[in-house]
Amino acid sequence: MKLEKAVLKRFMGNRSILGWYHWAKAQKHILFGKHNLSFGDRLWCWRYGFHTGDLNLYGRENLKKNYKDYLSARDYYRLHPLNGEYSFWIDDKMTMKYILSKYNEYLPEYYFQLDKNSILKLVDCPKEKNADYESIVALLREKRILACKRLFGACGIGFYRLEFDGTDYMITGKKVSEDELIQFLKGLYSYLILEYIVNHKDIRNIWKDATNTMRVLIANCNGELVVMRSFIRFGNKKSNGVDNAHAGGIEAIIDEDTGKILFTQAQDVTGAATRITHHPDSGVSFDIQIPRWNTIIETLKKICLTYPQLRYWGFDVAVTDESFKIIEINSLSGLMAAQSKEPLLKDPKTRKVYEFFGLKMKE
Numbered sequence: 037m038k039l040e041k042a043v044l045k046r047f048m049g050n051r052s053i054l055g056w057y058h059w060a061k062a063q064k065h066i067l068f069g070k071h072n073l074s075f076g077d078r079l080w081c082w083r084y085g086f087h088t089g090d091l092n093l094y095g096r097e098n099l100k101k102n103y104k105d106y107l108s109a110r111d112y113y114r115l116h117p118l119n120g121e122y123s124f125w126i127d128d129k130m131t132m133k134y135i136l137s138k139y140n141e142y143l144p145e146y147y148f149q150l151d152k153n154s155i156l157k158l159v160d161c162p163k164e165k166n167a168d169y170e171s172i173v174a175l176l177r178e179k180r181i182l183a184c185k186r187l188f189g190a191c192g193i194g195f196y197r198l199e200f201d202g203t204d205y206m207i208t209g210k211k212v213s214e215d216e217l218i219q220f221l222k223g224l225y226s227y228l229i230l231e232y233i234v235n236h237k238d239i240r241n242i243w244k245d246a247t248n249t250m251r252v253l254i255a256n257c258n259g260e261l262v263v264m265r266s267f268i269r270f271g272n273k274k275s276n277g278v279d280n281a282h283a284g285g286i287e288a289i290i291d292e293d294t295g296k297i298l299f300t301q302a303q304d305v306t307g308a309a310t311r312i313t314h315h316p317d318s319g320v321s322f323d324i325q326i327p328r329w330n331t332i333i334e335t336l337k338k339i340c341l342t343y344p345q346l347r348y349w350g351f352d353v354a355v356t357d358e359s360f361k362i363i364e365i366n367s368l369s370g371l372m373a374a375q376s377k378e379p380l381l382k383d384p385k386t387r388k389v390y391e392f393f394g395l396k397m398k399e
Contacts, residue, residue: 085110092308105379118348126365145231183232233354242320246271252351255389265374266290295329
């Protein structure tokens with residue numbers, strides 16, 4: 037029975053495959069990646085289970101001295117799938133849409149799905165529209181802006197912003213003809229055409245050319261909810277329409293109790309984080325409080341309790357002028373920004389969460 041449970045947890049859970057994939061990728065990165073690191077540093081990362089980028093992000097001397105306070109990538113991936121066989125409920129955007137239909141008001145509108153040699157009309161598509169490329173273009177003319185995203189996606193890869201300004205069509209800021217737009221859509225497979233979420237004025241005042249999403253990490257430990265970490269990502273000229281740090285975006289760490297931005301950091305090419313106080317392109321200060329913070333957190337908690345099968349939620353939320361929208365949910369949320377304020381295993385609140393999931397603390 038114990039062996040059966042171990043095999044099911046480690047190899048049969050949908051998300052465990054991704055955990056193993058990420059760990060194998062990390063090993064390749066440690067051993068063969070192009071970093072300005074000595075062989076000794078690479079060996080240290082391999083021995084203790086950290087990404088090589090962690091040395092630059094958290095500080096080489098600090099991490100080596102206090103590594104027991106940090107949750108390593110190896111220990112983190114070993115815990116997966118934290119949501120077990122239910123991970124697939126939130127692994128892709130389409131399943132998430134149907135699972136969370138009770139909370140549809142907090143989800144973007146879903147219009148079309150682009151599959152191989154076919155177009156599918158989705159739940160929010162206007163009834164008068166047909167399942168063809170011309171209808172997608174017609175909807176774009178009506179809405180003026182649409183989001184085009186991969187069904188499965190991460191790190192902002194495969195995201196496009198489709199726009200029509202009354203005269204010209206644009207794909208993530210690049211002008212195209214209507215024929216070029218249709219040819220572009222015909223080249224996509226396993227993509228969704230969605231409502232493009234426009235940020236709250238306080239957030240888009242900092243940067244308006246990306247959907248600056250907020251990550252809220254919540255754990256459900258047998259009905260006890262823990263808001264573990266939260267941060268908001270801002271795009272910039274370098275990130276080309278997305279807000280992910282891997283694409284050059286900026287991460288602002290949020291106080292989970294108040295919703296106020298504590299500090300903001302940008303990473304250079306080596307992965308080292310530099311504290312900044314103003315957006316490098318707009319010049320606007322990051323000294324803001326997230327609008328309707330308490331309402332957002334209470335609603336997310338309510339969602340967590342509605343689906344007790346899911347224990348580990350990485351909500352990506354866009355705050356709007358009227359409310360907020362859940363863009364996607366991650367069950368393998370990244371660790372880097374989550375440990376920028378304080379290492380996860382040094383914080384008693386978050387350490388207990390990972391112990392609940394089976395983490396063996398370092399002696």
